[in-house]
Amino acid sequence: MTFVQVIDCRTSKYSEMNRLLDAWVEQTEGKRTATHSLVGRDHTEPDHYVEIIEFPSYEKAMSNSNLPETNRIFEEMVSLCDGMPTFTDLDVVREDRLNKATARRFFDEVASDGRLSLVDELFLTDYRHHDVGKEAASVIGTEPLKSDIADWRQAFDFRFTLDSELAEADRVCIRWTWRATHRGTFMDVPPTGRQVEMTGVTEFRFRDGRIEEAWWTYDRLGLLRQLGVSV
Numbered sequence: 001m002t003f004v005q006v007i008d009c010r011t012s013k014y015s016e017m018n019r020l021l022d023a024w025v026e027q028t029e030g031k032r033t034a035t036h037s038l039v040g041r042d043h044t045e046p047d048h049y050v051e052i053i054e055f056p057s058y059e060k061a062m063s064n065s066n067l068p069e070t071n072r073i074f075e076e077m078v079s080l081c082d083g084m085p086t087f088t089d090l091d092v093v094r095e096d097r098l099n100k101a102t103a104r105r106f107f108d109e110v111a112s113d114g115r116l117s118l119v120d121e122l123f124l125t126d127y128r129h130h131d132v133g134k135e136a137a138s139v140i141g142t143e144p145l146k147s148d149i150a151d152w153r154q155a156f157d158f159r160f161t162l163d164s165e166l167a168e169a170d171r172v173c174i175r176w177t178w179r180a181t182h183r184g185t186f187m188d189v190p191p192t193g194r195q196v197e198m199t200g201v202t203e204f205r206f207r208d209g210r211i212e213e214a215w216w217t218y219d220r221l222g223l224l225r226q227l228g229v230s231v
Contacts, residue, residue, distance in 0.1 A: 002092040003058045007051040009077075009085035014041075014049065017080050020073055021051075027069040033060035047082065058091070099206045100165055103172045106204075106211070107160045114153050116146045121210075128213040133220040155186035156196075163199075173203045178218070182227060189227050196226040 011017055021039070025032075034053050042048035055061040064070060078084065106122055109115045119142050129139040129148075139145070152158070158180030166173045178198045184191050200218030204211050 002095065003055045003061050004090040004092055005053045005055070005061055006088040006090065007053070007085050008088070009049055009051075010045075010047050010082040011049060011080050012047050012082065013080045017049070017077060020076055020080070024069060024073040027073075028064075028067055031067055031069075033064040058089070061089075097167045097172075098209065099170070099172050099204070100167045102206070102209070102211065103165070103174055103202075103204050104162065107162060107174070107176065111149060111152075112159045114149075116149060119146050119149075123211045124207060127211060130213070130215040132217050155182065155184040155191075156180035157183050170206045171203060172206070173201065175199070175201050186227070187224065187229075189224070189229055192227055194227060196223060198223050 021037075034055055036054035038052045040050050040052070042050075053061075055064065102122055105118070110118050110122065123142050123145065125142060126140060127142050127145060129145055131139070131148075139148075158178055161177045161179070162174055163177055164175045176199065178200065180196050180198075182189075182192045182194045182196060198218055198220075200216065202217075203215045205213040
């Protein structure tokens with residue numbers, strides 16, 4: 001179970017504190033068990049800071065706390081604080097990466113199920129589409145996206161399998177496998193009935209909870225070879 005430690009402190013010496021945190025990251029390279037660290041400053045009280053540190057488990061957090069570097073840096077951190085920092089230990093019982101959920105909805109409900117009406121819900125109207133298989137550097141707007149999806153769906157009966165997902169800030173990157181049956185004409189190739197497969201990666205950039213831009217990378221030449229085209 002993911003474990004989170006919340007450290008709450010007050011300090012007027014944050015620049016020194018920041019250098020201390022950088023030193024801890026450098027000194028614990030290859031030894032620390034923390035996977036994610038976030039520091040926030042109180043919007044209304046500038047001397048009030050909260051650090052949130054994520055670990056794979058409580059046991060990993062305890063292992064991290066026992067590092068000599070952690071103990072030494074903690075003592076220096078306390079000397080910079082206006083009073084003793086407080087700690088809150090949390091077992092994570094629910095975690096929602098909302099942008100990842102939106103990206104999954106695109107693959108499952110729009111691309112695979114053909115619910116094109118959802119495009120306007122999931123994408124911004126000024127959406128930019130970058131596709132390794134297209135000559136244009138980018139395509140703007142949701143209508144070209146709907147048309148593109150419709151073209152693929154008339155040529156193939158397909159489903160996506162999402163193999164891995166990474167989310168950071170406003171980006172979601174998904175590695176996927178696409179499996180299909182060739183049912184209609186694709187790039188002047190008449191339907192063959194062949195079972196085909198393709199892997200690829202899509203990176204989405206979000207704004208205000210909706211997809212603003214996407215980059216698609218996949219092996220279109222490999223797909224054509226599976227359809228019997230000499231390329």
